[in-house]
Amino acid sequence: MAPAKTVRVAAAQLAPDLHSCKGTLAKVLNAIDEAAGKGVELIVFPETFVPYYPYFSFVLPPVASGKEHMRLYEEAVVVPGPVTALVAERARAANMVVVLGVTERDHGSLYNAQLVFDADGQLVLKRRKITPTFHERMIWGQGDAAGLKVAKTAVGKVGALACWEHYNPLARYALMAQHEEIHCSQFPGSLVGPIFAEQIEVTIRHHALESGCFVVNATGWLDDAQIAAIEPQEKLQAALRDGCLTAIVSPEGVYLAEPLRSGEGIVVADLDMSLITKRKRMMDSVGHYARPELLSLAINSKPGQCRHAMSKMPGDVEDRPTFMAEGKEHEFLGELETASNN
Structure with missing residues (x-):
């Protein structure tokens, strides 16, 4: 019998440069290089990490957020464009699959987008968060199901969702039904408080168990100086602390490395891909455990268009x-x- 395939993956917990897309992009490229030195074949970065997650929108009232919102437009990523070209080049040089969260600018609108670059540098998936959450709806437009797909990559079938999209069971099932093997989840981190990290833990471990796939989850991080710069009032700064859990989970719901809950760093683990079959032998949600004649999912995969x-x-x-x-x-x-x- 041939030996089981093993894939080395990484999840990056980093602080963005809150002033510059170029500054954050430099951290992405450096992290790819660092991970390559450790033999990593896939790396996941936090939600809308480039240029930065709009933390300001969680603590500033709409009437006071115009300046920061405009600045986010100026720093946002055009896809394809110079930022994606640099990431693609580095992914190709490192022979690494890269999953990057960006705030995408499409003419006069911003979107929460997830980009999957294959190990040859090709952008094999761009998807937009279906429904921005709470304060995010003041910043990003709604996505569609055109990108609700699993990408075939050098490391296997890769799917991705952002943050509370994991509370949309039909969105998760759409990826499960495409037999995703590695699920890449992204959260902002440094938000809401400790309860957010607890919720992330429940969410990613449940998805691993239900889908029978690996989950690689990345959250962002803000240091004290960044928090003070976003929100000078000390009583409101708690809203920008904690909420971090960068982790890698097996199809059996087990952590494959110690999760990172504070500070910057990269979590690395080896995925024994035979564990997918081991889990699904017992319970395959989209196979022998499914009842499609009773329950099934319909997906409108057409891109949203205004013309x-x-x-x-x-x-x-x-x-x-x-x-x-x-x-x-x-x-x-x-x-x-x-x-x-x-």
Whole structure:
């Protein structure tokens, strides 16, 4: 029998540069180099790590957040663009799969995006957080299910979700049904307080057990000076502390390395991929344990669009006599339906 495949993975807990996309990007590239020196084949960074998570939106009222929101626009990442080109180059040089969270700028809107670069540097997945959470809805637009996919990479089938998307069981099931092997989860860290870390622990261990896959989870970190810079009022600074749990979990719900709960660092572990079959032998949620004739999931995988091409536009003057002539109403409605389906 051939030996079981082993994959070495890493989860990075780092503090962003809250003033510069370039500063945070430098930390990403350095972390990739450091992980490469340890033989890492896949690395996961925190939620919207580049340029930085919008911590300001959690503590500032909307009327006072305009300046910081505008600055985030200026530092946000265009995909593809210079930032993705540099990350792709470093991933290729390190022969490493890189999962990076960014605030993406698409013209006049920002999105919480997750990028998966394969070991050859190709961007094999870009997805947007389906529904930003609470304060985040003032910052990011809504994503769609076009990116709710598992990417085939050099280390296996990789899926990704951000933060409280893990509380959307149908989003998780969409990835499970595609037989993800390594689930990459990202949280902001340094938020809410200790209870947030406790919730993360429950969430990632449950997903590992339910999906029968490995989970590599990365959270961010803020030091005291950064917290004070975001929120000078000491009584509100507790909202930007703790909430960190960078960890790697097996399909049996077991930590494969000591989780990192404070400070900067990189958690590294080896994944014995045979554990996936060992877990699913007992309970395969999308296989012998599923009952698709009773319960199933429907996914609209079309990208969200604000413009749809139509063969004939309602309201065109030259079309009115033809479309709206007596007995032609059904023909008009039928053409609209056909166009919208295309």
